[in-house]
Amino acid sequence: MRNPKWSRDELILALDLYFKLGPNNSSATHPAVEELSETLNSLPIHPGASRVDKFRNANGVYMKMCNFLRFDPSYSGSGLKGGGKLEEEIWDEFASNIGLLAETAEIIKSKAGSVSPPVSEEDEKEEKVDEFPEGRVITKLHIRRERSSTLIKKKKEKVLSDTGALKCEACNFDFKDTYGSDGEGYIECHHNKPLSELKSTQKTKLEDLAVLCANCHRIIHRSRPWKTVAELKAVISPSIKFELQQ
DSSP, rough: OOOOOOOHHHHHHHHHHHHHHHOOOOOOTTHHHHHHHHHHHHHHHOOOOOOOTTTOOHHHHHHHHHHHGGGGGOOOOOOOOOOHHHHEEEEHHHOOOOOOOOHHHHHHHHHHSSOOOOOOOHHHHHHTTTTTTTTTTHHHHHHHTOOHHHHHHOOOOOOHHHSOBBBBBBTOOBHHHHHHGTTTTTEEEEEOOOGGGOOOOOOGGGGGEEEEEEHHHHHHHSSSSSSOHHHHHHHOHHHHHHHHHH
């Protein structure tokens, strides 16, 4: 067995430490690298059965950080040539916004204990399908927030009061019109702001939520960065929107 590949969460934490220490100041014995090794071992990302000896040990963490050297224009050397495509994606997404990187890393570390790890490798694969750019910990927290029964009920009541129907704000799909009584009262809620853009003390307001059909909701979550509801609405085929309005 081999240890599982590095996830987005793990690479985000590694890149955050890379910038905090600087390309010339880290080592496998640096206390911060050893601390990150302990943090990675506690993350609820990989099922326990998939981990083998030396899982995310300090030496492995240091080597992974060195993989970022090849993308760093401030580094005069060539860096390690090994590594995967995901490392480049993480660099491209966060290297130009160190503040967002640091905030995202802090949320991952501070909130990791509030989510559960996948039970099996199959569960981990399923979680990866819906993973946000900010990683699986934040994805799980965001989805949990979107599924708050109290918020969903209040949002639906407001939409019904304002418009008289629960139609997708992007494509106008109405579950009741298509599925009859089985679709009455059903629609999904989307939180317009990723968790990484919110302060922990901020409470979700109804105006932060949008009601979407399952398809539009999934497409918004796949976009990087997320499209707004208005942006998604603009790219939907006019003929489809016309059909749904009839």
